[in-house]
Amino acid sequence: MTNETTAPLGNLLRPACVLALIGLLGFGLSYSLVSTGIGNSLFPQQASGSIIERNGTIIGSAWVAQPFASPGYFRARPSAAGYDPMAMAGSNQARSNPAMRQRIDEQRAVTAGQEGVDPHAVPGDLLTQSGSGMDPHISPEAAQIQVARVARERGMPQSQVQTFVATYTEGPKWGLFGQPRVNVLRLNLALDDARSR
Structure with missing residues (x-):
């Protein structure tokens, strides 16, 4: 009974954690770094506060x-x-x-x-x-x-x-x-x- 109830929970936990990491690193960190880099290279004076x-x-x-x-x-x-x-x-x-x-x-x-x-x-x-x-x-x-x-x-x-x-x-x-x-x-x-x- 225990194995039947915990196995599906374990199957759901791993993809949820992977999705959270992708969201955090991919969109939270990478997107911010890329957009800041593009802004600094295209508009250096404005990006530094004019x-x-x-x-x-x-x-x-x-x-x-x-x-x-x-x-x-x-x-x-x-x-x-x-x-x-x-x-x-x-x-x-x-x-x-x-x-x-x-x-x-x-x-x-x-x-x-x-x-x-x-x-x-x-x-x-x-x-x-x-x-x-x-x-x-x-x-x-x-x-x-x-x-x-x-x-x-x-x-x-x-x-x-x-x-x-x-x-x-x-x-x-x-x-x-x-x-x-x-x-x-x-x-x-x-x-x-x-x-x-």
């Missing part, structure tokens, strides 16, 4: 927003994560949340005062936080209202700063997806490089 270096020092990543407090720099979108990549998150507040509306109204007044524009002229991306809290891009309109301040603080003609904004405005991905956008870190670094020449 890190930007200057004189051997890491400045940041082209895909992670940073705060720029100095008035001579273009500013990124507000961040619910405090620009901390380890705490990426949105605010998770609904549009109907009074705290969110109050924060946006306060941010609108501060930004309008800094840029010397009408509060209703402040683009939404300078008021709202992105879903990740780390969006490195702003809209061309958000860059545009900052041109006068940046030019004044850097002692540059506005037309020259406008040229930098136009140069660093990226179109939709593959001409189809998304909106035109400006990478804030790349734009600020280009302005720094122009000043150092």
